[in-house]
Amino acid sequence: MATVRVVEVVRETADAHTLVLEPAGGERWDYRPGQFLTLRVPSERPGGAARCYSLCSSPVRDPRLKVTVKRTREGYASNWLCDHVRAGDELEVLPPAGTFVPADLDADFLLLAGGSGVTPVLSILKTALHAGSGHVTLVYANRDEASVIFRDELVALAAEHPDRLTVVHWLESVQGLPTEVGLRALAAPYAAREAFVCGPGAFMDLAAKVLQDLGVPRERLHQEVFTSLEGDPFAEVVVPLDDEGERTEVVVELDGDVTSLGWPAGSRLLDVLLAAGVEAPYSCREGACSACACRLLEGTVELDHNEVLDATDLAEGLILSCQARATSPVVKVSFDA
Template sequence: MGDHHSTANAGPATVTGGAAGAVDMADAPEGFVPLRVKHVIPETRDAVSIVLDVPRGSAARFGYQAGQFLTLLVRVDGREYRRCYSMSSSPAVGEDLRITVKRDRGGAVSNWLNDTAAPGDLLYALPPQGRFVLNDTGRDLVAFAGGSGITPVFSLLRTALVSGTRGARLFYANRNRDAVIFDEALKTLEKRHADRFVLHHHLDDQRGFATQADIAAFVENTDGADFYVCGPNEFMDTVRTALGAAGVPTGRLHIEHFDVTDVAAAAPPETDAVTDEVTIVLDGSTTTAPYYAGNTLLQTARMAGLRAPSSCEIGSCGTCMGRLTQGSARMINNDALDQDEVDDGWVLTCQAVPTSPTVRVVYE
C-alpha cells in the first residue's frame, strides 16, 4: 500500500520527526503503538525501506502475515494524516518489521518519510491488518506488481518460497531500470530458487505500458495458481481484464489497492433520501442512533459512543467493513471490496453514506 490520503486537523498528533521539526509526544493515541526507527535503507532514488523496532510488550500484537500493512498516524506541518504502508519484510525469516515507502508526487507523508526519517525517530502505528495474504492451499503463486506495488508482493514471494515448495512467478512493471525496487534482492531470490521462481521485468521505457497481450503471454500454463495483483489503478485494470479473459476464477484473484482518491477532498454522494436513524449491531449489541446529514456510517457509530473497527479511513483496507441488512448506502470510495461482496450487502462504513430513511448495519 502506498501514500493513501486521509487527513484531519484535530485530535492527537503522533510522530516525532527528524532533527528538524520534531514533535515530542507524551502518549500514543488510543490503539496506536510507538515504533522506533532502527534503520533507513535507500532502495531507489525515490524509495526507502524503514526498519522498525517493536516494543517487547507489543510483540504479539505486531505478529503479521505476508502481504499485510501498517497504518501510521503522522503529523506533518501541523496536519494529521493516516497512511497505510505494506510490510516488505517476511514473517517467515525472523527479520525485523520493515515497511517500504515510495515518494509520491504531492504526498505529504511519503515525502516526509523519504526526506527526514532517521534512526531513533518514533512512528505511531496500528497493529498489522489486511487481507492480501497467502492462502493455505499450497498452490503456485503468480504475482503482478507495478512500481511500489512490489512491496507486499515481495513479502508474499519470499514467504512462499522460504516456507513451502510452491512455485512462484512475478511480472514486475516499472518506468525504467532505475525505478526497480528490490532489484538486487529479486536477483538473489531468482538465483536461490531458480527451480521454482520466474522473474519477468517489464520496463515501460523499452516496451511501452504493459498490455493485456503481455499479461496473457505471462500466464500461459499457470492453471491452478493463485494470482496476486498490486500497483497503480490502470496497471491493475489491465491485469484484471487480461486474467478474466484467460478464465482465472475470481476466487483465486487477490487485489491490493494503493493508488486511491483523495477521500478527504471527496464530497459525499448526493441523495434525495432523508435518513432518520441508523441501527448498528456491534459485538452482539444493538444501538439505534440518530443520523445527521453528510455523515458516514462509521461517523454515526462514533457519535453514538461506539468503538467500531477502523484503520485507514479512506476506503482502502477493509477493516471497517459491515453488512447492510436493512436500507441502502453509497460509498464515497471503495478500494477494498469486490463486486460480489458489495452485491452481498457489504460496505466500507468509513465511506458509506445512507441513502434510505433507515439503515441497519452489522459488524461481523
Template sequence: MSATARHTYQVEVREVVQETTDAVSLTLHAVTGPTDSLDYRPGQFLTLRVPHPDGSLTRCYSLSSAPNSAMRPTITVKRVHDGRASNWICDNVAPGTVFDALAPTGTFVPRDWSAPFLLVAAGSGITPIMSILRTALAAHDNPITVAYANRDAESIIFTRELDLLAHCHRGRLTVTHWLESESGRPTEAALRTWLTAAPESHAYLCGPAPFMTAARNALDALGLDASHIHSEVFTSLTTDAFGTAPAPEIGGSTTASTATVELDDEVHSITWPADTVLLDVLLAQGLDAPYVCREGTCGGCAYTLRRGEVRMRENHTLDQHDLARGTRLACQSEPRSDTLDIVFDQ
C-alpha cells in the first residue's frame, strides 16, 4: 500500500531582510497547504525545496519568529561556504519567490518555560534561539541569558534587536557576545569562564557541532544537570523529502510485537515485525505518520514511547534529555518488547 499524501505547503516570500552581508531573513506566507497558516512551536524548523541549477535541494531551516506574536513565520539563512542551497537563497530570493515546504517540525522546543534559560548560540545557530527568546519575552517571565559567539562584530545576526531587547528587558535579559576576532576560538576552557547559569537553569545550544560539544562539556563541568542541556543538530539531507516515499520495507522476521499508536487523535493497533522500523509499518498501513529525512538526522518523525522498549538504528538528533523523557525516532525504531504504547505528540 502506498503512503498517504504528505502535509505540504507552498510558501511565498513576502519580505527579505538583509541581516548581515551573509545572512537574510525571509518572511513567509502559506499560499497553499492543509491550513492557511503555518502552525509551529518555538525552536522548530521548516523543510524547503530549494531550486538550483544542479537540481532541487531539500534543506531544513529553523524559524526565527515567535508563533505567539503578530510576526509572520520567518526563517533566517546564513550563507555557507560551498553551500549550494544557502548561496542560492542569499543571491536569488526576492519578495514573490515561492518554495515548496513541509509542515514545521522538530524537537528543540522548551517544555518548562518557568526555569531560567541560558540560550547559547554560534553563528547561524542563533536562528531557533531567537524564536525561543522572542516567545519567552512575549509570553513568559523567566530570566534569560543569551550567550552568542561569532567571528567578529559584523557577523552578529540580529545585533540591533538583541541590543534593543536587552535594553527593554533590563534585569531579566542579559546578552553577552564572544568574538573570535577579539578573544580567539571559544574553547571548552574558555567557555567555562564565559558561560554562567543557575543550577535550575535549562540551557539550549545551537551552532557548529564542535562548539556545542565544547559548550556542553563546559556546562557539565560547571555542574549543570545533563537533563537540562538541550542541543539542536542539523545535517544536510541526502534524500528528497518531497519525493514519493519509497515502498516500506517490511522485514521477514517471524517475531512481532503489538503496538498501540496514537496519531492525529486516533488510536491504532499495529503488528510490528522485530526487524522493521516503525515508520515503515505505519506507512505500509496507509497511516499519515510524520517524517522528513528518514535518516535519523532531523527529528521530524519524533514520537513519545510511553511503554515498552525499542532499539534505534541511528540517532543524530536526540540528546540524553530527549531520550530520558521517552522521545524516539520512528524512522529508526525497532521493537524490543512484546507490547508498546506510542504517541505522536511532537
C-alpha cells in the first residue's frame, strides 16, 4: 500500500478525468505499459470501496503516473473521483499490477479499444512508439466525436509518427454500433500482429470473436477485463505464521529471489506471503483480475474462486495466489516464470 499525490486533474471529455499522480514519498515507481493501479475510494460503506484504473501514461515517455476515470451510471467510485478529487489531494493505492502487457515492444501491434478501454491501450501505444521499432494500428470505438478520450494526444502522436501509427475511429453516431463485418474489414490487414483488446464487455466479445475467426492464435490475443471489487483489497489479513499446526512447505520465486515458508493449512497463499513480508503482486484479492497470478511448479493447490484463468491457463500451471489453498505437503511457485 502506498500514497500518491494528485498533481493535476485533466478533463478529457465531459465524462472522463485524468488524474496526474506522483508518489507522496518522492520515490520513483516502476511499471509496465498496460498495467493498472487500485485506488481506495473514501466510503462509509462496510468494507470500503476500491477500484482498478488503468495507467494511461507511458513508463518511458511520461514523467508522472496517470490514470483516467470515466463516469459510469450509478458508479459510486467513478463519480466520487470525478466530483471530489482535486490537485493536492492524496489517495491510497496499491502498486502497479496487471498482465495486459506486451512482451516485446519491437513487435507490430493491433490495438482495439472501446470507450475508456483506451486507457491501457494508450500506454502500450506510446511506449511502443517511443521505445520500440514496430508499427501500431489503433481501432477506437466511441459514441460520438465528443466522447473520444485523448483525442488531441492521438492526433499529436499520429503527426509525430506518421509512418508507424495509424488511428481509425469508429463513431456510433456515424457508423452505428461496431459490427462483426466492419471490425473484420478493419482488423484483417493486421491479423499477423500482436492484438490487444480492451473496452465494454460487448465490444470485447465482438473483437475477440473477429480476431479468432481471422486466425489470431490465443498467445497473440490479449484482453483486459475489470470487474467491480466487492471487498477491500487494502484490508490486512492476519495469518498465524508462528502457530503450531499442519502446514505446507512453500518455495516462492519472485524477482529473482527464492523464499521458503511454512504455509498454514487453510490459508491462502497471497495472505501467507504478505504476512511474511514477501511483496507479491496483487490487486483485487477476489480472483477477478489475474494481477497475483503465478505458475505452479510443484505440488497441488485448489482455487476458491477464479474468474480470469481459462482451462488452458490452468493446464499450463497458472494459479491465482489470492485464491490458492495448498493440498500437498510441498508446493513450489514462481512469479517470474
